[in-house]
Amino acid sequence: MFSARQIAFIALRDVHKGAFVDVALDRALQKYNSKSSLADNERRLVTELVYGCVRRQRTLDYFIDVLGKKKAHQQPKDLRTILHIGLYQLMYQDRIPASAAVNTTVELAKDNGFVQLAPVVNGMLRSFIREGEKQKGEGLGVLYSFPDWIIDVWVKQFGEEETEKLCQWMNQTPTIDLRVNLLRATIREVETAFYDSNIKYEKLTYLPQALRLIGSNGAIQNLPGYEQGWWSVQDSSAQLVAHLLDPQPGEVIIDACAAPGGKTTHIAELMGDEGKIWACDRTASRLRKLEENARRLQLKSIEIFTGDSRSLREFINSADRVLVDAPCSGLGTLHRHADARWRQTPESVEELAVLQRELLSNTAKYVKPGGVLVYATCTLHPLENETVIESFLVANPNWEIEAPSINSFLNKYIMPQGWLKVVPHQHNMDGFFMTRLRKSNNSQ
Numbered sequence: 001m002f003s004a005r006q007i008a009f010i011a012l013r014d015v016h017k018g019a020f021v022d023v024a025l026d027r028a029l030q031k032y033n034s035k036s037s038l039a040d041n042e043r044r045l046v047t048e049l050v051y052g053c054v055r056r057q058r059t060l061d062y063f064i065d066v067l068g069k070k071k072a073h074q075q076p077k078d079l080r081t082i083l084h085i086g087l088y089q090l091m092y093q094d095r096i097p098a099s100a101a102v103n104t105t106v107e108l109a110k111d112n113g114f115v116q117l118a119p120v121v122n123g124m125l126r127s128f129i130r131e132g133e134k135q136k137g138e139g140l141g142v143l144y145s146f147p148d149w150i151i152d153v154w155v156k157q158f159g160e161e162e163t164e165k166l167c168q169w170m171n172q173t174p175t176i177d178l179r180v181n182l183l184r185a186t187i188r189e190v191e192t193a194f195y196d197s198n199i200k201y202e203k204l205t206y207l208p209q210a211l212r213l214i215g216s217n218g219a220i221q222n223l224p225g226y227e228q229g230w231w232s233v234q235d236s237s238a239q240l241v242a243h244l245l246d247p248q249p250g251e252v253i254i255d256a257c258a259a260p261g262g263k264t265t266h267i268a269e270l271m272g273d274e275g276k277i278w279a280c281d282r283t284a285s286r287l288r289k290l291e292e293n294a295r296r297l298q299l300k301s302i303e304i305f306t307g308d309s310r311s312l313r314e315f316i317n318s319a320d321r322v323l324v325d326a327p328c329s330g331l332g333t334l335h336r337h338a339d340a341r342w343r344q345t346p347e348s349v350e351e352l353a354v355l356q357r358e359l360l361s362n363t364a365k366y367v368k369p370g371g372v373l374v375y376a377t378c379t380l381h382p383l384e385n386e387t388v389i390e391s392f393l394v395a396n397p398n399w400e401i402e403a404p405s406i407n408s409f410l411n412k413y414i415m416p417q418g419w420l421k422v423v424p425h426q427h428n429m430d431g432f433f434m435t436r437l438r439k440s441n442n443s444q
Helices: 004-016 021-036 040-055 057-067 077-092 098-111 118-135 140-144 148-158 160-170 187-196 236-245 262-270 284-296 346-366 386-395 409-413
Strands: 176-180 201-203 210-213 231-233 252-255 276-281 302-306 319-325 367-377 399-401 420-422 432-439
Touching: 004 021, 004 040, 004 077, 004 098, 021 040, 040 057, 040 077, 057 077, 057 118, 057 140, 077 098, 077 118, 098 118, 140 148, 140 160, 148 160, 176 187, 176 236, 187 201, 187 210, 210 236, 231 262, 236 262, 236 319, 236 367, 236 409, 236 420, 236 432, 252 262, 262 276, 262 284, 262 302, 262 319, 276 284, 284 302, 319 346, 346 367, 346 386, 367 386, 386 399, 386 432, 409 420
Parallel strands: 252 276, 252 319, 276 302, 319 367
Antiparallel strands: 176 210, 176 231, 201 210, 367 432, 399 432, 420 432
């Protein structure tokens, strides 16, 4: 039998060896849950412990440094992981009694080869209970567990007070939003099916196709309407992108960075599935998920194209609209990708910005004179957003920013420069940046 904490430890051990957190968690649950038959609440505890410990890694290490005789990086790696699990429960899990958190962590240490160090684990955790709250670290990075360079980027944009609110928001458990496929079902039909199945949700009135699930409702694929193609999982801010593109029936659209396909299928839905959408990505395996979703949603207008969108000469001057949903650092979605804050660096952001500028410059050639290009990222870093657009416009005077129509629901996100920015703690959804660009009619 494997307890929830033991399975969480196994997953976290893999993460600390370099595995992506979602991969490590899925692997541990698949391998060991069948041997333990965890109840739903225990599976949720595993998930919370794994994602929570990864998110709060810097803060947890700070307290190990304060409470222990050895610094966090000097501890045996597996013992450090066990201490993370114990401290996380004490600091962030109000429903777990402190005594239970301590006792189960001590047993976890014993079960994983640290019998002699179990008293040390017990002592550190009990020291935290007695005096841990007095030992708060200085700075937003330690307090909310972010690298200092990310804090600096956000403070320059939003100021310290707003950055603290953003950090708090990013450490929440993420919500799950759905986008109703209006070609297959109405909002009312989906709501009725959810109500009849006791699925808790709320309607997002600021988006025409969006519902937000509340609490735990089991596996997504088991919810009513999934197999019938009534809806897709897509965060509400990501749903804004296709609306900004504003595709029309019968047009030729290129989605230059299409995989895994959430925005591609949304474009098809908004076009009434009439026209042609070229879904491009340089990795064929990443496009398979798109094909699966297109089949489930019963969409026929999407054509798969494997290739690097920086060099597809066959598409020059062929598209009415192009979407560049560019690869980015994901600083607007750090609550969903718990380990991304530790994987990205200032250097990786600079490398991504080079790729983004190349993508924008080359895909602009695919747009017909008078056509539209939308550039979008799910990051909150000016080097990947504002700077990319500004440099493109300097180099391409035949293009200009085009704001949404005056009565569009998108205008609540518009900035004075004409681009749109979704700020998570202000808008309660993933961080996003997006700009609609119009090519002049007399362009060659």
